[in-house]
Amino acid sequence: MSSVEYTHEVSVIEGRPTLRSLDDLISKPLETRPDKKFYIALSITLSMLGLFVIGLIVTFYYGIGTWGNQIPVAWGFGIVNFVFWVGIGHAGTLISAILFLLRQKWRTGIARFAEGMTIFAVMTAGIFPLIHTGRPWLAGYLFPYPNQHSIWVNFTSPLLWDVFAVSTYFTVSLIFWYVGLIPDFATLREKTSNKIKKLVYSIFSLGWRFSNRHWQHYEMVYLILAGFATPLVLSVHTIVSFDFAVSILPGWHTTIFPPYFVAGAVFSGFAMVQNVLIFVRKIFNYEHIITIDTLERMNKIILLTGSMVGYAYSMEFFIAWYSGVQPEQFTFINRAFGPYAWAYWIMVSCNVLAPQLFWFKKIRRTIPVMFVIAVFVNIGMWFERFVIVVTSLSRDYLPSSWQYFTPSLVDFMILIGSFGFFFTWILLFTKALPVVSIAEVKAVVDGSQPSHKEH
Amino acid sequence: MDLAYQKKYLPTKITVAGYILLVSGFLLSVVGYFTNLERSAFNNIILLTFIISVGMGALFFIGTEYLSGTVWSVPFRRVVEFVAASILLVPFIALPILANMGYLFHWMHPEVVEMDELLKSKAPYLNAKFFIIRVTVFIAIWWLIYFLFTRNSLKQDETKDQKLTKTNTRLSAVFMPFFAITITFTAIDWLMSLEPHWFSTIFGVYYFSGSVLAGLATSTIAIIFLSEKGYLVKGISQDNYYSLGALLFAFTNFWAYIAFSQYLLIWYANLPEETFWFLERWEGSWMYVSIGLIFIRFVIPYFGLLSQPSKKDPKRLVVMSFIVLFAHYYDLYWMVMPTYAKDGFVFGWIEIGFIILAAGLLISVFSYIANKYNMVAIGDPKLKRGIDFKL
Numbered sequence: 064m065s066s067v068e069y070t071h072e073v074s075v076i077e078g079r080p081t082l083r084s085l086d087d088l089i090s091k092p093l094e095t096r097p098d099k100k101f102y103i104a105l106s107i108t109l110s111m112l113g114l115f116v117i118g119l120i121v122t123f124y125y126g127i128g129t130w131g132n133q134i135p136v137a138w139g140f141g142i143v144n145f146v147f148w149v150g151i152g153h154a155g156t157l158i159s160a161i162l163f164l165l166r167q168k169w170r171t172g173i174a175r176f177a178e179g180m181t182i183f184a185v186m187t188a189g190i191f192p193l194i195h196t197g198r199p200w201l202a203g204y205l206f207p208y209p210n211q212h213s214i215w216v217n218f219t220s221p222l223l224w225d226v227f228a229v230s231t232y233f234t235v236s237l238i239f240w241y242v243g244l245i246p247d248f249a250t251l252r253e254k255t256s257n258k259i260k261k262l263v264y265s266i267f268s269l270g271w272r273f274s275n276r277h278w279q280h281y282e283m284v285y286l287i288l289a290g291f292a293t294p295l296v297l298s299v300h301t302i303v304s305f306d307f308a309v310s311i312l313p314g315w316h317t318t319i320f321p322p323y324f325v326a327g328a329v330f331s332g333f334a335m336v337q338n339v340l341i342f343v344r345k346i347f348n349y350e351h352i353i354t355i356d357t358l359e360r361m362n363k364i365i366l367l368t369g370s371m372v373g374y375a376y377s378m379e380f381f382i383a384w385y386s387g388v389q390p391e392q393f394t395f396i397n398r399a400f401g402p403y404a405w406a407y408w409i410m411v412s413c414n415v416l417a418p419q420l421f422w423f424k425k426i427r428r429t430i431p432v433m434f435v436i437a438v439f440v441n442i443g444m445w446f447e448r449f450v451i452v453v454t455s456l457s458r459d460y461l462p463s464s465w466q467y468f469t470p471s472l473v474d475f476m477i478l479i480g481s482f483g484f485f486f487t488w489i490l491l492f493t494k495a496l497p498v499v500s501i502a503e504v505k506a507v508v509d510g511s512q513p514s515h516k517e518h
Numbered sequence: 519m520d521l522a523y524q525k526k527y528l529p530t531k532i533t534v535a536g537y538i539l540l541v542s543g544f545l546l547s548v549v550g551y552f553t554n555l556e557r558s559a560f561n562n563i564i565l566l567t568f569i570i571s572v573g574m575g576a577l578f579f580i581g582t583e584y585l586s587g588t589v590w591s592v593p594f595r596r597v598v599e600f601v602a603a604s605i606l607l608v609p610f611i612a613l614p615i616l617a618n619m620g621y622l623f624h625w626m627h628p629e630v631v632e633m634d635e636l637l638k639s640k641a642p643y644l645n646a647k648f649f650i651i652r653v654t655v656f657i658a659i660w661w662l663i664y665f666l667f668t669r670n671s672l673k674q675d676e677t678k679d680q681k682l683t684k685t686n687t688r689l690s691a692v693f694m695p696f697f698a699i700t701i702t703f704t705a706i707d708w709l710m711s712l713e714p715h716w717f718s719t720i721f722g723v724y725y726f727s728g729s730v731l732a733g734l735a736t737s738t739i740a741i742i743f744l745s746e747k748g749y750l751v752k753g754i755s756q757d758n759y760y761s762l763g764a765l766l767f768a769f770t771n772f773w774a775y776i777a778f779s780q781y782l783l784i785w786y787a788n789l790p791e792e793t794f795w796f797l798e799r800w801e802g803s804w805m806y807v808s809i810g811l812i813f814i815r816f817v818i819p820y821f822g823l824l825s826q827p828s829k830k831d832p833k834r835l836v837v838m839s840f841i842v843l844f845a846h847y848y849d850l851y852w853m854v855m856p857t858y859a860k861d862g863f864v865f866g867w868i869e870i871g872f873i874i875l876a877a878g879l880l881i882s883v884f885s886y887i888a889n890k891y892n893m894v895a896i897g898d899p900k901l902k903r904g905i906d907f908k909l
Contacts, residue, residue, distance in 0.1 A: 069587075069683050069899035164764075165586075297775060309786040316787050319719035321779040374698055378719045385643060385706075386717040387636040388791060422691075 074509040075169040077351040082505050085352075089497045089504070090254055092347055097494055100346075108486040115480020118473050119194065127197055131470035136456040140474040141195040143448040144481055146303055147331070148188035149229065150324075150444060151485075153296055154332025155181025156236060159243070160292035163285070169360055171503040172353045176343065177336045178240040179498070183488040184332075185233045187481050192225070194477075221305035228302040232295050239288045245271050246281065246502040297321075300328040307451065313394035314455035317382070323375035330368035330414070331444035334437035337361045339489065341434055343498060352499055355428055362427040365440060369418030372447075376415065394455060402467055403454045410450050413443025523751045523894050533885045540878030546871025551614065554868060556621045559614070560858040561872040563622065564850045566611045567708050567725075568732065568876055571846060573605030574660070574701055575733015580667055581690035581697070584683070590758050592904030593751055594741045596895045599668050600887045601737045605660045607879055612653060619646060625714045636715055644711055652707060656700045663693050674897035683899055701726050709850075712857045716795040720780045727773040732846040734769065735839040738762045740884060742832045742839075750894050753905040756830040760909055763829025766819065766842060774816040799852065803862035811852050815845040847873065 080088075097105075121129050132139040155177035162170040193199040205226045207216045216223050248268035255261050271277055304324035307315035337358060344353040380399075383391040398407045417439040420426045427433065453468045492498065505511060550558040576598050583591050583598075591598075620626045624637070625644040631637040637644070666689055674682040702722030710721050718724075741762065745754050784792045799808050822838045823829055855863065895901060 069680055070902065072589075072903065294771070301775075301779065305783070308783050311787050311789060316783070316789070317719045318721075318780045318783045319723065320783070322720065322723055322776065370695065370698075374702075375719075378702070378722065382717050382719045385640060386791070387639040387715075 073356075074507065075172065075354065075357065076504060076508045077354050079509045080351060082508065082511070085505055085508070086250060086254065086501060088348065088352075089499050089501045090251055092494055093251065093497065094255070101490065101494065105487070105490050108483045108490060111479055111483025112487050113480075113483070114476045115483055118476035118480055121473050122194060122477070123199075127195075129471060129473045131468055131474050133466055133468070135459045135461070135464050135466065136453055136468040138452050138456060139468060140470055140478055141191050142306075143445065143452050144478055145188050145191035145195075146324075146448045147445050148184045148191070148481065148485070149299060149303055150328035150331045151335045152181040152184035152188065152232075152236070152332060153300060153325070153328035154336045155179070155184075156232075156239075156292050156296045157329050157332070158336070159239060160289040161296065163289045164293060168507045169357045171507050172349070172357055172499055173336065173340060173361070174503065175240075175243065175496075175500045176340060176498045177332075178236065178243070179492050179496070180332075180336060180339065180489065181236045182233070182240060183485050183492070184335075185229060185236065186488070187485045189229060189233070190481070190484070192222075221302060221309055224302045225306060228295075228299045232299045235288070235292050235295055239285075239292055242281070242284055242288060243500055243503075244496065245269055246273070247497050247500060249273065250501050251497070296329075297325050300324045312455050312459060313383075313388075313390040314398065314451065317379055319375050319378055323372065326368045326371035326375065327414075327444060327447060330365060330372055330418075331441055333361055333365050333368065334440035334444070337365070337437045338434060338441070341430055343493065347493075347498070349499060352504055355430075358430070358433065359424075359427045362421045362433055362436075365437065366418050366421035369414060369421075369440065373415035376411065390460065394458065397458050398450060398454045401454070401458070403450065403457070406446050406450050407454070410443050410446040413439040414447060417443070523892070523896050525892055526749050527889050528749075528885050532881065533889070536878060536881030536885050538878075539874050540882045543871055543873075543875025543878045546867065547875050550868040550871050555618060557858060557864070557868055558872075559618045559621050560854055561868055562611065562615050563708055563712075564847065564854050565872050565876050566608065566615060567704070567850050567854075568847055569604050569607050569611055569879065570701075570704060571725075571729035571732035571850075572736045572880065573602050573608070573664075573733070574697065575729045575731065576602035576737055577605065577660070577663060577667070577693070577733070578697060578730055579733055579737060581693050584687040584690040585694070587900075589900050589903040590761050590907040592898050592900045593754050593758065593894060594737070594745070595898070596671065596891070596893055597741045597744060597750075597888075598733075598737045599671060600884050600891075600893075601733065601740055601880075602664055602667070603883050603887045604736075604880055605664050607883060608657050608660065611879075612657075616650065616653070619649075623711060623714070625711065640714060644714060649707060652703060656704060659696050659700055663689070663696070671895055671898075672891060674895065675892050676897065678897040678899075680899045682897075698722075698726075701729060709853050712854060713795055713798075716792065718780055718784070718792065718795075720776060724773075724776050724780060727769060727776050728846050728849055731766065731769045731773060731842050734762070734766055735842040735846070736880065738766065738839040739836055739843070742836050744888075744893060746832055751896075751901075751905060755908075756832070757909045758904070758907055759832060759835060760826075760830045763823055763835050763838075766835075766838060767823040767829065770816060770819045770823065770842065774820075777815075798856045798860065801860075801862075804856055807852055807863050811845075811849060814841065814848055819845070847876065 130139055130141070132141075155174075158170050158177040159174045159181075163174075193202055196202065196205075205216065205223070207218070245268055248264050249271035252261060252264035252268050255264060301321040301324065304320040308317060308320035310316055340353055340358070344350050380395050383395040386392075398404075417436050420432070420436060426436075457468050458465055547558060547561070550561070579591075579598050580595060580602060582588070583595060615622065623644075624630055625640065626646060631641055642648075667686060670682045670686050670689070673679075702725075705722045705725030709725065710716065710718070741750075742759065744750050781796065784796060798804065819838055819842050822834065822841070828834045828838075851869075858864075898904075
């Protein structure tokens with residue numbers, strides 16, 4: 064290895080850009096009109112969103128019967144998509160909060176974007192339980208409030224805990240994101256000459272003047288919010304896993320579910336962030352901010368969390384055998400060799416085998432290869448939820464009711480449409496807000512740190 | 519690099535105290551074995567899993583430092599390596615148990631297994647031969663990793679070769695999967711199979727979380743003692759300590775998270791195959807031990823380490839580390855002893871003897887190794903950065 068050098072810290076930003084050039088570069092997409100490529104991309108995502116709308120109209124007009132759900136597979140794509148999208152959101156909080164607490168400077172280039180993805184992913188996820196309730200206009204009843212009829216929500220149901228967990232998570236993520244944006248709004252306010260923009264930025268920058276005192280408060284708030292967000296990363300997917308694990312259904316009820324779901328969520332989230340950032344850094348010329356080193360580190364985390372997920376799969380399998388409980392054993396053999404074996408092996412090869420390629424440095428640093436692997440990871444993670452939900456339900460305790468689950472066209476429209484919804488937000492985000500934190504990146508550029516006399 | 523490091527030897531007081539504890543603990547446990555073999559063998563399991571935890575927790579700490587490129591802990595790493603040396607003790611502590619497995623493990627008796635459908639189905643895994651093979655292979659892996667880590671690290675003291683850091687980084691990456699697998703099956707073999715009908719997929723993670731805490735707490739005590747008394751290099755500040763406190767705090771929460779997940783899911787589903795394990799720990803006086811576990815393992819360290827100043831204060835850190843370390847022993851006691859004493863918890867001179875033995879073993883091995891080598895990895899390329907580290 065040629066690059067053996069540990070005596071000094073390598074900057075996470077390449078090439079020592081001037082602070083001015085960073086301001087200009089990061090705010091450039093906000094100051095220029097969208098080009099043709101942007102409109103092409105937007106028209107694709109909007110078309111997908113159109114499918115979503117059609118799917119929802121069909122669902123609400125004719126009812127949930129238009130989906131593939133049946134008895135015993137009463138939970139189908141709805142919950143699979145919900146868990147998938149909540150999971151995608153986790154990388155953002157991990158990058159912005161946990162890596163912040165771990166003092167990982169390389170997060171600065173990607174944190175803002177990942178946080179944005181968290182918010183959009185949770186928004187996308189939130190739609191599914193609403194549809195799944197069948198009467199989304201009654202969603203207000205999900206929140207417990209004192210009422211004349213003394214009717215309360217079911218506090219012992221993890222589905223209700225989901226409502227609390229996801230809404231808390233969304234709120235804290237939004238605040239965290241916004242707090243990080245305040246200094247950048249101020250920078251934009253100073254830069255722009257457009258009156259309307261100036262007004263908007265002024266309002267959102269909350270009177271930020273870059274004073275020392277402001278920074279001190281800002282850093283304290285940021286640290287505290289990171290502290291709040293960290294347990295939330297764990298709690299949200301933990302509670303999502305409780306939706307399954309508190310039941311007595313084989314394949315759902317297993318104690319490793321909480322940490323396994325969290326690892327899986329971070330895993331898929333990182334894959335999604337990596338996928339999108341590969342485009343962002345290329346299109347906006349951020350290659351020296353979101354460097355190949357940063358991508359390599361992300362790939363290492365994908366390898367780590369992918370291996371954790373692999374550990375959980377193996378543990379489930381082993382303990383199912385070890386338990387000696389017949390329904391448990393059957394469930395896992397059925398998963399691997401039953402009618403859904405195809406889904407199971409897609410899951411295993413995408414989630415466990417594919418990321419193992421990241422053991423090789425060359426692959427961790429080759430963009431097309433890492434892109435493909437991360438796409439596989441996302442496919443695999445979607446299938447993981449599919450395998451958990453569908454295989455267990457379709458072979459429950461009553462063999463006479465066993466059925467094969469076949470999703471309907473509407474199911475697929477809503478699935479594809481959810482991607483449209485998510486990516487529409489992403490596209491708008493890239494043109495509306497700085498996708499990289501200007502203030503934070505400036506702080507980690509070489510030469511911005513206080514230096515001692517030896518220089 | 520001109521580091522003001524001078525090799526100093528530990529005061530003989532400590533070495534002597536270690537040996538006194540070791541000898542008295544050893545004698546007590548030997549007498550224990552002669553008076554109540556079964557009870558002593560159960561205590562021996564607690565001791566064994568405790569020492570494995572300390573050693574493996576320390577190895578995990580070392581591996582994580584290399585993999586993440588951490589600098590704040592580099593001035594301490596040699597101390598953690600000394601703590602990891604306790605992994606060398608494992609076969610000697612395991613021997614008396616392996617000789618008396620019949621008293622501990624239900625599944626050891628063919629006539630019992632013959633009568634029990636569940637045990638019969640587990641026999642391909644739970645049998646004496648495979649058990650001993652697993653234990654031997656695991657110990658071989660741990661020893662190998664320990665020797666490679668420390669050999670490279672010590673060699674670097676002389677050569678200052680940066681490539682050795684790279685070698686150890688790679689070794690750490692290879693170590694991590696082995697670490698996960700061996701620690702999981704150690705937990706299943708020594709702790710879970712005590713109740714061979716019981717099963718929980720999270721159990722390996724549970725033992726892992728406790729082990730990391732045990733390794734961290736032991737290292738923290740040793741680090742702060744040596745550093746405050748001036749055995750390490752100059753320039754180590756409370757900023758370096760801070761992360762030790764933060765890690766203790768984080769893993770205390772992690773343990774609570776894992777423990778709560780395991781408990782809640784089993785309680786909620788209420789399946790008799792699983793609940794009996796917790797019910798055993800709720801019957802009679804065991805209830806108090808279970809409640810105590812929550813306080814000693816979570817509530818006290820949580821509030822003790824919550825604030826930022828407390829994570830930097832050396833005195834507070836040492837006190838909390840002792841509590842965390844004791845809590846791990848307590849946790850193991852809570853996992854192991856209900857199998858032996860079904861009617862209520864027992865605590866007497868045999869238990870105390872084994873606790874003294876644990877302390878004696880840790881201190882003796884540490885002081886022996888610490889006197890042999892440099893207490894700071896003076897050849898580490900990241901050392902200067904580690905000393906200059908500011909939060």
